[in-house]
Amino acid sequence: MINFHPTNERLDAFADGLMAPAEALIISAHCDMCSKCAKKVALYTDANAEIVFDQSSPKAEPGIFGDMLSQIMSEEVDRGIVVEPTNRVLELDGRKFTLPRSLNRLSESMGNWSHMVGKLWQAPVNIGGDNVANFIFMEKGGSVPEHTHRGSEMTLVVNGEFSDGLADYDSGDFMVMDGKHIHTPSTISDEGCLVFSIVDKPLHFTSGWARLINPFSHLFFK
Template sequence: MISFHPSFQDLQSFSAGNCEPALALMISAHVDMCSQCQQDCIEIQSEMAGEFITQPLQVPSLNNQYYNMMSKITDLPILDKIPPELSDTSIELDGKFFELPRALRRYVKNTGNWSRLVGKLWQAPVDLGDIGKANFMYMEKGGRVPEHTHKGNEMTLVIDGQFGDGIAHYDCGDFTVMDNKHNHFPHSEADDGCLVFTIVDQPLHFTSGVARLLNPFSHLFFK
């Protein structure tokens, strides 16, 4: 069951086409998986369209605003049609296939090779083009990321499985944003592990044990 969603304010910005690209991609992928947020976006877009339609359209500036707004709505990533040549729907790790939300499928061909980080933790870098870089992270059962906080923001979407981090427990479809006010240690005890998609705009800062020795090099691994 999905329990963690984008804020309503972020859904409003997303629906209006005003989100910064990385957040828009994450919300789009979450909305692909979440019927509640799909319905919220439909209602937000309907309300926004209604507000413009009821205005006197003979006013040129309102005409322009209306058509610009409708153009943004129809161009949202959630509504994009994926070209056939980019229609890969899953990624694979060691014989396991993970189905991806529609918004992320276009990036399958831009996903690098998997590499083992520490213990039972795997990472595959994703080139998002102008948006920047992201990672698929996979935790095997018993895998964990050392306790850390953030110099910037970390956006995470659970693609498959479940994990906890000392703050909450997250299931498939859950979306979270962490910053320097959060200190957590993601770990999975699910039999099939956990796959997440994450965008981090600054390196992690480890806060406990010998992992603190990794801080000068964290940008090489957790980025």
């Protein structure tokens, strides 16, 4: 069950085309997996279109659109949004993972899988710009050392589940972490966990041997 979503403000900016490409990519992938957010984006798109193309109409009073959104979402109205089946598959050591539709093209700009520490695997993805993107797979019992963030990190759970000491996440969950968060992602799921992650600055490790990496982290960023 998907419990973590982009904020309504992010979804509105996404619908209005006001979002940076990297963030738009990962939110689009979340919407591929989350019908609730896909419906919200459709509503925001309709509302923004009315404002643009009907300048003669008075602006709606504050709260009206929010009330309409809540009513429609509570009724689970099907507005004809169809999440098309995906057809690109990532493979790692015999495992196969189906990608959200918006991430299909990334399989063509993806580097080779490399084994990191412990039970972690990573495959870099070239998305252009200044951000660094990776698919990261944690085998059962795998974990990322405790860390915080010099910038921000956006993560989408593509398959499986993990916990980080702050919350438990499942397939489709979207989260944003920054310097206010300290966490240790790990999984005990039999099938492991695959995530897609985008960062704009290197991580900052806060515990154990991993802190030794911090002075050199810029060498691995980009």
